[in-house]
Each structure stands twice: as C-alpha cells, then as structure tokens.
Amino acid sequence: MKKRFNLPGLAFLVVLALIWQGIAILVDSPNFPGFVQVIVALFHDDTTLAIEIGYTLERAGIGFALALVVMLPFGILLGRVRALGDLVEPVIEFVRPLPPIAMVPVAMIFFGTGDAAKIFVVAWSASFPILINAIEAVRGAHPMLSTVARALRLSRVETMWHIDLPAALPQIIAGIRLAVAISLLIAVVAEMLLSTNGIGMYLARAQERFEIANGLAGLLVIALGALAVNYGVLAIERKVLRWHHARIGMHAKA
Amino acid sequence: MIWAKRVVSILLFLLLWELVALSGIVPTEYFPTVPVIGRALAGLVVSLEFLGELAVTWERTLVGLLLSIALGLVLAIVAARYETVRRMLEPLVEMLRGLPPPALVPLSIFAFGLGVKLYFFIIIFAAIWPVYISAANALSAPEPVQVLTGRAFGCSVWEILLRLSLPAAMPEIFTGIRLAAGVALLADVAAEMLAGNGGLGHLLYDAAFTLRTADMFAIMLVVGLSGLILNLLVAASRRFFIGWHVQLAAMGEKT
Amino acid sequence: MNAPLLAVDHLSKALGEGEARTEIIGDLNFSVREGEFVSIVGPSGCGKTTLLMCLSGLYSPDRGKVSVKGEPMVGTPAGVSIVFQDYSRSLLPWKNNLENVLFGMRRIEDMGAREKRDAARETLAQIGLAGFEKHYPWQLSGGMQQRVAIARALSARSELLLLDEPLAAVDAQTRSEMQDLLLDLARRFRQTCLLVTHDVDEAVYVADRVVVLSQRPTFVVAEFDVPLAKPRDQFETKENPVFLDIRHKVLSCIRSMRKTAAAPVLAS
Numbered sequence: 122m123k124k125r126f127n128l129p130g131l132a133f134l135v136v137l138a139l140i141w142q143g144i145a146i147l148v149d150s151p152n153f154p155g156f157v158q159v160i161v162a163l164f165h166d167d168t169t170l171a172i173e174i175g176y177t178l179e180r181a182g183i184g185f186a187l188a189l190v191v192m193l194p195f196g197i198l199l200g201r202v203r204a205l206g207d208l209v210e211p212v213i214e215f216v217r218p219l220p221p222i223a224m225v226p227v228a229m230i231f232f233g234t235g236d237a238a239k240i241f242v243v244a245w246s247a248s249f250p251i252l253i254n255a256i257e258a259v260r261g262a263h264p265m266l267s268t269v270a271r272a273l274r275l276s277r278v279e280t281m282w283h284i285d286l287p288a289a290l291p292q293i294i295a296g297i298r299l300a301v302a303i304s305l306l307i308a309v310v311a312e313m314l315l316s317t318n319g320i321g322m323y324l325a326r327a328q329e330r331f332e333i334a335n336g337l338a339g340l341l342v343i344a345l346g347a348l349a350v351n352y353g354v355l356a357i358e359r360k361v362l363r364w365h366h367a368r369i370g371m372h373a374k375a
Numbered sequence: 376m377i378w379a380k381r382v383v384s385i386l387l388f389l390l391l392w393e394l395v396a397l398s399g400i401v402p403t404e405y406f407p408t409v410p411v412i413g414r415a416l417a418g419l420v421v422s423l424e425f426l427g428e429l430a431v432t433w434e435r436t437l438v439g440l441l442l443s444i445a446l447g448l449v450l451a452i453v454a455a456r457y458e459t460v461r462r463m464l465e466p467l468v469e470m471l472r473g474l475p476p477p478a479l480v481p482l483s484i485f486a487f488g489l490g491v492k493l494y495f496f497i498i499i500f501a502a503i504w505p506v507y508i509s510a511a512n513a514l515s516a517p518e519p520v521q522v523l524t525g526r527a528f529g530c531s532v533w534e535i536l537l538r539l540s541l542p543a544a545m546p547e548i549f550t551g552i553r554l555a556a557g558v559a560l561l562a563d564v565a566a567e568m569l570a571g572n573g574g575l576g577h578l579l580y581d582a583a584f585t586l587r588t589a590d591m592f593a594i595m596l597v598v599g600l601s602g603l604i605l606n607l608l609v610a611a612s613r614r615f616f617i618g619w620h621v622q623l624a625a626m627g628e629k630t
Numbered sequence: 631m632n633a634p635l636l637a638v639d640h641l642s643k644a645l646g647e648g649e650a651r652t653e654i655i656g657d658l659n660f661s662v663r664e665g666e667f668v669s670i671v672g673p674s675g676c677g678k679t680t681l682l683m684c685l686s687g688l689y690s691p692d693r694g695k696v697s698v699k700g701e702p703m704v705g706t707p708a709g710v711s712i713v714f715q716d717y718s719r720s721l722l723p724w725k726n727n728l729e730n731v732l733f734g735m736r737r738i739e740d741m742g743a744r745e746k747r748d749a750a751r752e753t754l755a756q757i758g759l760a761g762f763e764k765h766y767p768w769q770l771s772g773g774m775q776q777r778v779a780i781a782r783a784l785s786a787r788s789e790l791l792l793l794d795e796p797l798a799a800v801d802a803q804t805r806s807e808m809q810d811l812l813l814d815l816a817r818r819f820r821q822t823c824l825l826v827t828h829d830v831d832e833a834v835y836v837a838d839r840v841v842v843l844s845q846r847p848t849f850v851v852a853e854f855d856v857p858l859a860k861p862r863d864q865f866e867t868k869e870n871p872v873f874l875d876i877r878h879k880v881l882s883c884i885r886s887m888r889k890t891a892a893a894p895v896l897a898s
C-alpha cells in the first residue's frame with residue numbers, strides 16, 4: 122500500500138498550534154505558554170533535553186534488552202515444553218495484573234534509587250509482553266512443524282532455533298513492539314519517581330519550578346522520541362519479516 | 376482440572392517465596408515471609424481507612440475508563456463517517472499515543488489541581504487510544520455485504536454506521552476496551568503514586584518509603600487482584616453485550 | 631394498458647476504476663409483469679449480480695433506465711427487495727432469526743411493533759423455520775440460513791422480490807425442496823419474483839418466463855414463455871414434453887452463444 126502524504130493531518134496540527142498560540146496570547150500568563158514559547162524553551166534547553174532523553178533512552182534500552190535476552194528463550198521454552206509451561210503460566214497470570222509501576226517501590230527497596238532500580242523496573246515491565254507472546258506464538262505453531270522437526274531428527278535446541286523461532290516470529294515481534302513502547306513509558310515514570318536525571322526527572326523538576334513551557338518542551342521531546350523509536354522498530358520489523366517471508370517463499374518453491 | 380493445576384502452581388510459587396524469605400539470602404525486612412504478608416493483608420482488609428482508599432482507586436479507574444470508552448467511541452464514529460476527520464486525527468493520535476500518561480501528571484497538576492479531574496484526565500489520556508484505534512479500524516472497514524443489506528432495506532448512511540457497522544465492530548472494540556481497562560488502572564495507580572492525594576498508589580508509595588515492606592507487598596497484591604477483577608468485569612460485560620459473538624467464537628473453536 | 635411492474639430500458643453499466651473499468655451490462659431490455667415469476671439464466675460472470683444490484687437501486691445505471699410501475703427508480707425503493715447471493719454474510723450475526731426478519735420490515739409503517747413480530751413469526755413458520763426464532767443465523771445450516779434471508783426479503787412486503795442464485799450453494803435434495811418452497815411462497819404471497827440462476831432446469835421449472843443473457847457485456851439473447859400449469863411437480867413437470875422442449879431451446883440457445891464466443895479464439 123502506497124502511503125499518501127497526509128495533508129489534512131498536517132494541516133490539523135498546524136491549526137491546533139495556531140489556536141493554542143492564539144489562546145495563549147489572549148490569556149497572556151506565564152502559566153499558559155503558547156506553542157512558540159514551548160519551541161523557544163525547547164531550543165533554549167536543547168543540550169539539557171538531549172542529555173536527559175539520552176539517559177532515559179539508555180535505561181529503556183538496557184532494560185528492554187535484558188528482558189528480551191532472558192524472556193524470549195524462556196518463553197520459547199515454556200511454549201515448547203508443555204509441562205513446564207503449565208506449571209509456570211498460572212504464576213505469570215498471577216503477577217501480570219500488577220501495574221508495572223507498582224514494582225517501583227520494590228525496586229527501590231532492593232536496588233536503591235540508582236540506575237539498577239530503574240532498569241529492573243523497565244525489564245520487569247517489558248518481560249510480560251515478550252514472554253506471553255512467545256509462549257502463545259510457539260504453542261500456536263502448526264502441529265505439522267513439530268512433526269517435521271521429529272522427522273529431521275533435530276535436537277531440542279535445533280528445533281527451537283530452526284523451527285519454533287521462525288514460525289512464531291510474527292507474533293513474537295508483535296510482543297516485542299509492545300515491549301518497546303512499555304519500556305520507554307516505564308523508564309520515564311520510574312525516573313519521575315526515583316531519579317536524579319533523565320527526561321522524567323526533567324519533567325518533575327519543571328513542575329517544581331513552575332516552568333510550564335519547559336515541561337511542555339520535555340513532553341514534546343518524549344513524544345518525538347517515542348515516534349522515532351516506533352518508526353525504528355517498524356523498519357527493523359519490516360526487514361526481519363521480509364527475510365522471514367522470503368525464506369518461507371523459497372522453501373515453498375523448492 | 377485446570378483449576379487444580381493453577382492452585383498447585385500458585386502454591387508452589389508461595390512455597391518458593393517462603394523458602395527464599397526463610398533462607399535469609401535477602402534480609403527478611405525487605406522480603407517478608409508469606410504469613411507476615413498475609414497478616415499485613417488481613418490487617419489492611421479489615422481497616423475501614425484502607426477500604427476507603429481502595430474505593431477511591433476503583434472509583435477513579437471505573438469512571439475514567441467509562442469516560443474513555445464513551446469519548447473514544449464518539450471520536451471513532453465521527454472518524455469512520457468522515458474520512459477527512461480520520462486522516463486529520465492520524466498524526467495527532469500517533470504523537471499523543473507515544474506520550475507516557477504519567478509524564479503528564481506534573482503539568483496536569485497545574486491545570487486541574489489535585490482533585491478528581493486530574494485522575495480522570497490522566498486515565499482518559501491513557502485509555503482512550505486503544506478504544507479509539509480499535510473502533511476506528513473496525514468501523515472504517517465494514518463487511519461490504521452488510522452495508523449493501525443496510526442500503527437495500529433503506530438505511531441511511533448514519534443508520535448503517537450506528538445500527539450495522541457498530542454492532543458488527545463490537546467484538547473488535549471489546550479487544551480495545553480490555554486493553555484500555557488494564558491501562559486505566561495502571562495510569563491511575565501511577566498518577567496516585569506521583570500526585571498523592573489518596574488511593575492505592577499513594578498508600579503503596581507511602582508503605583515503600585517508610586519501609587513497611589509487608590504492607591507494601593500486601594498492597595501490591597490488592598492492586599494485582601484489582602486488575603484481575605477489572606479484567607473479569609470486562610469479560611462479563613463482553614458476554615452481556617456481545618454474547619452472540621462469544622457463542623460464535625466458541626462454536627468455531629469446537630469444529 | 632398498465633405499465634409493467636418492472637421495466638428495464640437500454641440499461642448499461644460498467645464497473646471498476648480507470649484502466650480496469652469494464653462494461654459489464656451492454657444494452658439490456660426486458661420487463662416483468664405483476665404476479666409473474668421470471669427467471670434469468672446466464673453464464674457465470676456475465677453480470678447477473680450486477681444487474682440485480684441495478685434493479686434494487688444499489689448501483690445506479692450508467693445509461694438507460696429502470697422503472698418500477700412506470701416510475702423511474704430513485705434510491706433503493708421499498709417496492710423492491712433482494713436476497714443476496716452471499717446470503718450468509720447478509721444476515722446480521724448479532725440478531726437472532728426473528729430480529730433479522732424484523733429488519734426486513736423496517737420500512738413498513740402501517741404496523742405496530744407487536745403486529746410486526748407476529749407477522750415475522752408467521753413468515754418464519756411459513757418458510758419452515760417455526761421454533762428457530764430465537765436461534766442465531768450462524769447456528770443454522772446453509773439451507774436454513776437461505777430461508778431466513780428469503781423470509782426477511784418476503785416480509786418487506788415488496789412488490790418485486792429479487793433472488794440472486796439463491797440455490798447455488800445448497801445440496802441437490804435441498805435444492806429441489808427449496809424450488810417447490812419458492813413456488814409455493816410466490817403463490818401464497820402473490821409475490822412477483824425475479825430469480826437469477828445458472829441452472830437451466832431450475833430456471834425453466836420455477837418460471838413463467840425465462841430470459842437468457844449473453845456473455846459480458848451482457849444483453850438479452852432470447853425469452854421463452856413457460857406455459858406449464860401450476861402447481862408444478864418435480865417429477866411430472868420435469869418429464870412433461872413442454873418442459874423438455876423449452877429446456878432444449880434454452881440449452882441450444884446458450885450453446886450457440888458459446889460457439890460464437892469461442893469462434894474467434896479457434897480461428898486465431
């Protein structure tokens with residue numbers, strides 16, 4: 122599908138910005154900065170903002186990577202080895218409804234208020250979508266595939282790598298996308314609760330100092346960061362899945 | 376059978392917890408034993424004050440969720456009716472959706488103070504998108520034969536949208552609502568932790584900062600159970616509103 | 631002389647966008663009188679569904695006109711109702727069978743809600759679905775779903791009922807039962823029917839008149855009256871020399887058409 126340039130969408134954003142600016146001029150109060158003031162604040166604070174969002178992205182990235190490295194194999198294992206899955210799954214279901222933010226105090230008690238605590242909370246939150254999607258994806262794989270694996274006399278590890286992973290890839294990637302979004306969200310919130318730096322802290326500080334324009338600038342940076350991360354993930358996904366589809370297509374032809 | 380398995384699994388989990396707590400790998404002040412947490416929980420559940428805070432969280436979450444559903448649906452219906460509106464909202468939605476709702480708490484305090492409006496705003500900001508997106512997607516791609524049927528029997532464009540496409544889209548919309556419910560509770564607890572002013576999130580934060588770990592774990596348990604119950608509520612209302620689809624799906628699974 | 635119930639006058643219709651736009655209906659003329667049962671036979675893909683869409687007002691013709699009782703058609707007139715080829719998907723899955731039939735009565739104004747319910751129940755009973763009012767359509771077999779779709783169209787009290795290959799997807803046994811049911815309903819409801827099919831036997835068996843369509847872009851190749859007595863009988867009627875004669879004529883008409891269509895291909 123060809124992506125058309127979205128003129129109404131852009132025009133709407135511009136109109137909103139203009140209306141906002143108009144109201145700000147009418148209200149004329151430092152507590153109601155206009156769009157222009159926010160952009161000014163954004164450029165005035167640009168190095169700080171870049172550094173702070175850098176911290177945030179770093180924590181989100183490390184936490185996410187940890188979750189991925191641990192939970193993806195674990196999920197595939199749980200999906201593959203039925204008995205183990207049946208044993209562990211109720212526990213997952215038991216802890217899953219906990220809002221990830223509720224883990225912040227736990228992390229604080231065990232890891233203090235340093236980086237480790239925040240990374241732990243991010244990793245914890247990112248774990249669930251990865252784990253649950255991996256389990257379901259592997260379980261939902263076509264039964265034919267495991268027969269093929271047996272016929273080819275693949276070992277367990279080989280089966281996981283050559284059969285389970287590619288077959289389950291689309292759903293696993295869906296889980297990973299969710300996890301990426303959650304990682305960023307939780308990193309920001311964890312920073313707001315227990316940090317000395319990061320964009321979350323920047324927001325909290327802007328509030329304490331009544332610097333509303335700066336606060337909005339921070340939000341704008343987060344939104345743009347999230348957008349960029351999302352496009353990055355989409356691009357990677359397209360690449361990975363194309364490889365995946367091409368491979369399947371090749372096998373079908375052969 | 377399935378329940379037996381679940382019970383065994385949970386019991387094993389608690390046993391593991393107890394062993395870790397007793398072993399002393401982690402100081403017991405930080406990692407209380409199961410009975411200690413149980414007593415803390417019992418103490419909380421009989422305290423009227425705690426029940427009051429629990430009610431506060433539930434009220435905020437439920438009302439906020441219902442508002443999100445209503446607003447999300449109205450927006451989606453307009454977007455499905457007018458393609459231009461849908462395209463107009465696209466980049467804005469994309470941008471706002473990327474913002475962590477709790478990040479809005481500091482600035483929202485300026486706008487709304489610490490009252491109930493603050494929590495509603497944060498919850499709506501978090502929970503409206505799953506509803507809007509699932510509804511707008513489903514409503515904009517109706518089953519062509521159903522649209523023809525509507526036209527053939529004299530339905531206007533609005534009638535087709537509201538009386539045919541909307542009921543047909545309900546299953547997909549409920550998927551969005553289920554997501555929204557989880558997000559609503561999360562956003563509310565986060566806002567309570569950040570803004571204070573009562574609710575489970577506030578209590579949790581308090582317990583953690585005063586190192587009352589048994590209370591903290593007990594409150595976490597209550598938050599988790601609240602999430603579970605909220606999920607069950609959504610499932611029950613799904614059965615109530617789209618029982619036909621639940622049956623239809625069950626039939627498909629059998630064959 | 632009265633105007634016919636339905637008059638199709640130099641109708642023409644193309645579908646698709648831009649390059650892909652193809653003329654489906656070439657130049658079509660025919661009419662249906664009140665009380666008649668007319669069947670239309672034509673090869674698959676010749677534009678039968680497209681034609682019915684034009685006749686029910688769901689598509690607007692590119693050229694020519696469709697009139698009902700002498701009046702040019704506007705919108706989707708209440709006087710015409712249609713049973714879609716994809717009948718299964720045309721039933722609303724969140725409504726039970728009774729509610730689906732009631733949906734067909736939404737444009738009837740001189741009846742109260744109660745009256746409508748009773749009438750809908752009655753229609754379902756007449757079509758052999760008494761006791762299935764509370765069932766959902768997807769809980770029924772294909773043939774039963776088809777009956778619900780027909781009941782819905784019948785209950786609209788339209789002057790003209792359009793049926794798009796209603797029996798193409800059901801098994802042979804059900805098919806002959808349904809043919810007799812259709813005939814019976816048309817008689818009892820005094821319903822004018824226009825039935826589209828690609829099955830020549832069926833076309834001749836149910837109809838007072840058979841209209842044969844050409845390949846795309848379609849036009850009327852021939853019309854045959856079917857002067858067979860009603861009620862008809864699956865065995866007697868189908869062995870009647872008159873039936874066999876008309877069947878033969880329709881078939882040879884279709885065959886000669888296929889030859890002329892194939893000729894250029896053979897020549898090249």
Ligand SMILES: Nc1ncnc2c1ncn2[C@@H]1O[C@H](COP(=O)(O)OP(=O)(O)O)[C@@H](O)[C@H]1O
Binds near residue numbers: 650652676
């Ligand atoms: N929207 C469309 N755009 C282009 N071609 C179409 C469209 N709908 C149908 N057609 C073509 O029109 C022809 C006639 O379709 P239809 O009326 O459904 O035939 P029938 O009902 O006789 O089998 C078919 O060849 C089909 O491919």
Ligand SMILES: [Mg+2]
Binds near residue numbers: 678680
């Ligand atoms: Mg057709």
